[in-house]
Amino acid sequence: MISCVMLNTHMMFGVDFHNGLMPAAPAPIPIEMGVNIVTPTPLCLGPWGALTGKPSPTVMATPGGIVMQQGTDIGPLIIHIPIPFNLLLPLVILGSASKCYFGASTVQSGGLKGTGPVAVALLSVMNINLNCGTFASTTGIVPAPNTVNALFTLGDFISGLVTMFVEAVFQDILNLIFDKGLGGLAEAAFGKAAMEALGPQIAANILGAVLGLAAGSPLGASGSDYYKQLGLYPPGDPSQPDWHSPAGAAAGVVSGAAGNDGQQAGDAMNKMLNNPNVEQHPSGSGVPSGAQAPR
Numbered sequence: 082m083i084s085c086v087m088l089n090t091h092m093m094f095g096v097d098f099h100n101g102l103m104p105a106a107p108a109p110i111p112i113e114m115g116v117n118i119v120t121p122t123p124l125c126l127g128p129w130g131a132l133t134g135k136p137s138p139t140v141m142a143t144p145g146g147i148v149m150q151q152g153t154d155i156g157p158l159i160i161h162i163p164i165p166f167n168l169l170l171p172l173v174i175l176g177s178a179s180k181c182y183f184g185a186s187t188v189q190s191g192g193l194k195g196t197g198p199v200a201v202a203l204l205s206v207m208n209i210n211l212n213c214g215t216f217a218s219t220t221g222i223v224p225a226p227n228t229v230n231a232l233f234t235l236g237d238f239i240s241g242l243v244t245m246f247v248e249a250v251f252q253d254i255l256n257l258i259f260d261k262g263l264g265g266l267a268e269a270a271f272g273k274a275a276m277e278a279l280g281p282q283i284a285a286n287i288l289g290a291v292l293g294l295a296a297g298s299p300l301g302a303s304g305s306d307y308y309k310q311l312g313l314y315p316p317g318d319p320s321q322p323d324w325h326s327p328a329g330a331a332a333g334v335v336s337g338a339a340g341n342d343g344q345q346a347g348d349a350m351n352k353m354l355n356n357p358n359v360e361q362h363p364s365g366s367g368v369p370s371g372a373q374a375p376r
Contacts, residue, residue, distance in 0.1 A: 117161040118161070
Protein backbone atom coordinates (compact mmCIF):
# COMPACT_ATOMS: atom_id res chain seq x y z
CA MET A 82 0.00 0.00 0.00
CA ILE A 83 1.20 3.53 -0.78
CA SER A 84 0.92 5.82 2.26
CA CYS A 85 1.67 9.48 2.88
CA VAL A 86 4.76 10.27 4.93
CA MET A 87 4.12 12.01 8.26
CA LEU A 88 5.38 15.60 8.61
CA ASN A 89 6.07 17.67 11.71
CA THR A 90 3.32 20.13 10.79
CA HIS A 91 0.58 17.48 10.62
CA MET A 92 -1.96 18.05 13.38
CA MET A 93 -3.30 15.46 15.81
CA PHE A 94 -6.96 15.67 16.86
CA GLY A 95 -8.74 13.36 19.27
CA VAL A 96 -9.96 12.46 22.72
CA ASP A 97 -8.56 10.43 25.57
CA PHE A 98 -9.65 9.28 29.00
CA HIS A 99 -8.16 10.16 32.39
CA ASN A 100 -9.08 9.62 36.00
CA GLY A 101 -9.17 12.77 38.09
CA LEU A 102 -10.95 14.91 40.64
CA MET A 103 -14.02 17.10 40.07
CA PRO A 104 -14.37 20.22 42.26
CA ALA A 105 -17.08 19.83 44.87
CA ALA A 106 -17.80 20.79 48.47
CA PRO A 107 -16.74 19.79 51.02
CA ALA A 108 -14.28 17.49 49.17
CA PRO A 109 -13.41 16.80 45.51
CA ILE A 110 -15.24 13.89 43.85
CA PRO A 111 -13.11 11.27 42.04
CA ILE A 112 -13.61 11.02 38.27
CA GLU A 113 -13.38 7.59 36.69
CA MET A 114 -12.33 7.73 33.03
CA GLY A 115 -13.33 11.33 32.34
CA VAL A 116 -13.43 12.38 28.67
CA ASN A 117 -10.77 14.84 27.50
CA ILE A 118 -10.99 16.64 24.16
CA VAL A 119 -7.48 17.06 22.75
CA THR A 120 -6.89 20.37 21.01
CA PRO A 121 -5.24 20.24 17.54
CA THR A 122 -1.52 19.71 18.17
CA PRO A 123 1.40 19.47 15.69
CA LEU A 124 3.50 16.32 15.74
CA CYS A 125 6.74 18.20 16.31
CA LEU A 126 6.74 21.99 16.44
CA GLY A 127 7.70 24.36 19.23
CA PRO A 128 7.36 22.69 22.65
CA TRP A 129 5.44 19.71 21.21
CA GLY A 130 7.76 16.84 20.39
CA ALA A 131 10.78 18.81 21.61
CA LEU A 132 11.90 15.89 23.82
CA THR A 133 10.09 12.90 22.32
CA GLY A 134 9.72 13.80 18.63
CA LYS A 135 11.84 12.13 15.94
CA PRO A 136 12.29 14.68 13.15
CA SER A 137 14.61 14.42 10.16
CA PRO A 138 15.60 18.11 9.92
CA THR A 139 17.37 17.81 6.55
CA VAL A 140 14.47 15.98 4.83
CA MET A 141 11.73 18.37 3.75
CA ALA A 142 8.45 17.64 1.96
CA THR A 143 5.60 19.60 0.44
CA PRO A 144 3.24 21.28 1.25
CA GLY A 145 5.77 22.26 3.89
CA GLY A 146 7.19 20.29 6.76
CA ILE A 147 9.97 18.06 8.09
CA VAL A 148 9.71 14.29 7.59
CA MET A 149 9.17 12.40 10.85
CA GLN A 150 10.52 8.98 11.82
CA GLN A 151 8.50 6.01 13.06
CA GLY A 152 7.88 6.22 16.80
CA THR A 153 7.66 10.00 17.00
CA ASP A 154 5.73 11.10 20.09
CA ILE A 155 4.21 14.55 20.65
CA GLY A 156 4.93 14.02 24.34
CA PRO A 157 4.28 16.49 27.18
CA LEU A 158 2.18 19.67 27.00
CA ILE A 159 -0.69 18.47 24.80
CA ILE A 160 -3.60 20.73 25.78
CA HIS A 161 -6.66 18.84 27.09
CA ILE A 162 -10.20 20.11 27.67
CA PRO A 163 -11.64 17.85 30.40
CA ILE A 164 -15.37 17.03 30.67
CA PRO A 165 -16.14 17.49 33.55
CA PHE A 166 -13.40 19.78 34.83
CA ASN A 167 -10.48 17.91 36.36
CA LEU A 168 -8.42 19.36 39.22
CA LEU A 169 -5.52 17.20 38.03
CA LEU A 170 -5.51 18.86 34.57
CA PRO A 171 -1.95 20.30 34.92
CA LEU A 172 -0.64 16.79 35.64
CA VAL A 173 -2.59 15.34 32.71
CA ILE A 174 -1.01 17.93 30.39
CA LEU A 175 2.45 17.36 31.85
CA GLY A 176 2.19 13.59 31.36
CA SER A 177 0.53 13.68 27.93
CA ALA A 178 1.61 11.71 24.86
CA SER A 179 0.47 10.81 21.34
CA LYS A 180 2.65 8.43 19.35
CA CYS A 181 2.94 7.35 15.69
CA TYR A 182 3.71 3.61 15.48
CA PHE A 183 3.64 2.89 11.75
CA GLY A 184 6.60 3.32 9.42
CA ALA A 185 7.98 2.16 6.07
CA SER A 186 10.99 -0.07 6.79
CA THR A 187 12.30 0.27 3.21
CA VAL A 188 12.49 4.09 3.43
CA GLN A 189 15.01 5.36 5.99
CA SER A 190 15.79 8.94 6.96
CA GLY A 191 18.47 10.46 9.11
CA GLY A 192 17.31 12.25 12.24
CA LEU A 193 18.50 13.72 15.51
CA LYS A 194 18.34 10.25 17.06
CA GLY A 195 19.96 8.31 14.21
CA THR A 196 18.64 6.70 11.06
CA GLY A 197 15.22 5.05 11.11
CA PRO A 198 12.11 4.27 9.06
CA VAL A 199 9.97 7.24 8.06
CA ALA A 200 6.59 7.49 9.77
CA VAL A 201 3.64 6.88 7.46
CA ALA A 202 -0.13 7.23 7.65
CA LEU A 203 -1.82 3.92 8.45
CA LEU A 204 -4.91 4.78 6.37
CA SER A 205 -2.96 6.20 3.40
CA VAL A 206 -3.81 9.87 4.08
CA MET A 207 -4.70 9.63 7.79
CA ASN A 208 -2.91 8.09 10.74
CA ILE A 209 -4.20 6.57 13.98
CA ASN A 210 -2.08 7.58 16.99
CA LEU A 211 -2.00 5.89 20.38
CA ASN A 212 -2.94 8.53 22.96
CA CYS A 213 -2.22 8.72 26.67
CA GLY A 214 -4.84 8.08 29.30
CA THR A 215 -5.75 5.94 32.28
CA PHE A 216 -5.93 3.28 29.58
CA ALA A 217 -4.08 4.04 26.33
CA SER A 218 -6.50 4.48 23.43
CA THR A 219 -6.18 4.65 19.65
CA THR A 220 -8.17 7.87 19.56
CA GLY A 221 -5.60 10.25 18.09
CA ILE A 222 -6.43 11.15 14.48
CA VAL A 223 -3.77 12.75 12.26
CA PRO A 224 -4.82 13.86 8.74
CA ALA A 225 -1.58 13.55 6.76
CA PRO A 226 -2.03 14.49 3.10
CA ASN A 227 1.14 15.43 1.22
CA THR A 228 2.97 14.74 -2.03
CA VAL A 229 5.60 12.37 -0.56
CA ASN A 230 4.62 8.70 -0.31
CA ALA A 231 6.27 5.46 0.81
CA LEU A 232 5.49 1.76 0.36
CA PHE A 233 3.81 0.44 3.53
CA THR A 234 3.98 -3.36 3.64
CA LEU A 235 2.13 -6.04 5.58
CA GLY A 236 5.28 -6.56 7.65
CA ASP A 237 5.37 -2.87 8.52
CA PHE A 238 1.72 -3.01 9.58
CA ILE A 239 2.17 -6.06 11.84
CA SER A 240 5.35 -4.61 13.37
CA GLY A 241 3.66 -1.32 14.22
CA LEU A 242 0.53 -3.02 15.52
CA VAL A 243 2.44 -5.38 17.81
CA THR A 244 4.66 -2.59 19.15
CA MET A 245 1.60 -0.41 19.79
CA PHE A 246 -0.07 -3.21 21.74
CA VAL A 247 3.03 -3.93 23.86
CA GLU A 248 3.58 -0.28 24.75
CA ALA A 249 -0.12 0.26 25.51
CA VAL A 250 0.01 -2.63 27.99
CA PHE A 251 3.20 -1.20 29.48
CA GLN A 252 1.54 2.18 29.99
CA ASP A 253 -1.58 0.61 31.48
CA ILE A 254 0.50 -1.34 34.00
CA LEU A 255 2.37 1.84 35.00
CA ASN A 256 -0.92 3.70 35.37
CA LEU A 257 -2.34 1.01 37.64
CA ILE A 258 0.77 1.19 39.80
CA PHE A 259 0.73 5.00 39.92
CA ASP A 260 -3.02 5.27 40.56
CA LYS A 261 -3.36 2.48 43.12
CA GLY A 262 0.01 1.99 44.75
CA LEU A 263 1.58 5.37 45.41
CA GLY A 264 -0.20 6.43 48.60
CA GLY A 265 2.62 5.30 50.88
CA LEU A 266 5.33 6.56 48.54
CA ALA A 267 3.63 9.92 48.23
CA GLU A 268 3.43 10.31 52.00
CA ALA A 269 7.10 9.41 52.29
CA ALA A 270 8.03 11.90 49.54
CA PHE A 271 5.88 14.84 50.61
CA GLY A 272 5.38 14.20 54.30
CA LYS A 273 2.14 13.70 56.22
CA ALA A 274 1.32 17.41 56.46
CA ALA A 275 1.65 17.89 52.69
CA MET A 276 -0.48 14.81 52.09
CA GLU A 277 -3.23 16.30 54.26
CA ALA A 278 -2.94 19.69 52.54
CA LEU A 279 -2.83 18.35 48.97
CA GLY A 280 -5.09 15.38 49.43
CA PRO A 281 -3.87 11.80 48.95
CA GLN A 282 -4.96 11.50 45.30
CA ILE A 283 -3.39 14.79 44.20
CA ALA A 284 -0.11 13.95 45.98
CA ALA A 285 -0.05 10.45 44.48
CA ASN A 286 -0.73 11.81 40.99
CA ILE A 287 2.05 14.40 41.28
CA LEU A 288 4.48 11.61 42.17
CA GLY A 289 3.01 9.43 39.40
CA ALA A 290 3.53 12.15 36.78
CA VAL A 291 7.16 12.62 37.83
CA LEU A 292 7.87 8.88 37.81
CA GLY A 293 6.07 8.50 34.48
CA LEU A 294 8.35 11.06 32.85
CA ALA A 295 11.38 9.39 34.43
CA ALA A 296 10.26 6.09 32.88
CA GLY A 297 10.74 7.63 29.43
CA SER A 298 7.38 8.39 27.88
CA PRO A 299 3.84 7.63 28.96
CA LEU A 300 3.73 5.51 25.80
CA GLY A 301 6.87 3.50 26.41
CA ALA A 302 9.70 5.31 24.60
CA SER A 303 13.13 4.68 26.04
CA GLY A 304 13.98 7.04 28.84
CA SER A 305 17.35 7.67 27.21
CA ASP A 306 15.60 9.74 24.53
CA TYR A 307 14.79 12.41 27.11
CA TYR A 308 18.25 12.46 28.58
CA LYS A 309 20.01 12.67 25.20
CA GLN A 310 17.99 15.79 24.43
CA LEU A 311 19.27 17.24 27.70
CA GLY A 312 22.89 16.42 26.79
CA LEU A 313 22.96 13.29 28.98
CA TYR A 314 23.65 9.78 27.73
CA PRO A 315 22.56 6.20 28.51
CA PRO A 316 24.88 3.30 29.43
CA GLY A 317 27.31 2.07 26.78
CA ASP A 318 29.29 5.28 26.38
CA PRO A 319 32.13 5.12 28.94
CA SER A 320 32.85 8.82 28.53
CA GLN A 321 29.38 9.84 29.65
CA PRO A 322 27.51 9.50 32.97
CA ASP A 323 24.86 6.81 33.32
CA TRP A 324 21.48 8.58 33.32
CA HIS A 325 19.42 5.83 31.73
CA SER A 326 15.96 5.06 33.07
CA PRO A 327 15.61 1.32 33.88
CA ALA A 328 11.86 1.40 33.24
CA GLY A 329 12.33 3.27 29.98
CA ALA A 330 15.06 0.87 28.90
CA ALA A 331 12.83 -2.11 29.67
CA ALA A 332 9.99 -0.65 27.63
CA GLY A 333 12.31 0.10 24.73
CA VAL A 334 13.78 -3.42 24.71
CA VAL A 335 10.40 -5.17 24.90
CA SER A 336 8.70 -3.00 22.29
CA GLY A 337 11.73 -3.20 20.00
CA ALA A 338 11.76 -6.99 20.20
CA ALA A 339 8.01 -7.09 19.57
CA GLY A 340 8.40 -4.85 16.54
CA ASN A 341 11.17 -7.03 15.11
CA ASP A 342 9.10 -10.18 15.60
CA GLY A 343 6.10 -8.52 13.96
CA GLN A 344 8.22 -7.38 11.02
CA GLN A 345 9.58 -10.89 10.51
CA ALA A 346 6.08 -12.37 10.64
CA GLY A 347 4.82 -9.86 8.10
CA ASP A 348 7.78 -10.44 5.79
CA ALA A 349 7.17 -14.19 5.96
CA MET A 350 3.53 -13.66 4.99
CA ASN A 351 4.58 -11.37 2.14
CA LYS A 352 6.95 -14.03 0.80
CA MET A 353 4.28 -16.71 1.06
CA LEU A 354 1.65 -14.59 -0.72
CA ASN A 355 4.07 -13.48 -3.45
CA ASN A 356 5.92 -16.78 -3.96
CA PRO A 357 6.29 -17.29 -7.76
CA ASN A 358 6.31 -21.08 -7.23
CA VAL A 359 2.75 -20.97 -5.88
CA GLU A 360 0.19 -21.03 -8.68
CA GLN A 361 -1.93 -17.90 -8.76
CA HIS A 362 -5.65 -18.14 -9.58
CA PRO A 363 -7.58 -15.30 -11.21
CA SER A 364 -10.15 -13.90 -8.81
CA GLY A 365 -13.40 -15.82 -9.03
CA SER A 366 -12.28 -18.52 -11.46
CA GLY A 367 -10.60 -21.05 -9.18
CA VAL A 368 -9.47 -22.98 -12.28
CA PRO A 369 -5.70 -23.58 -12.79
CA SER A 370 -4.16 -22.46 -16.07
CA GLY A 371 -4.61 -25.10 -18.79
CA ALA A 372 -7.23 -27.09 -16.83
CA GLN A 373 -10.76 -27.66 -18.02
CA ALA A 374 -13.55 -26.41 -15.84
CA PRO A 375 -15.90 -29.13 -14.55
CA ARG A 376 -19.21 -29.53 -16.41
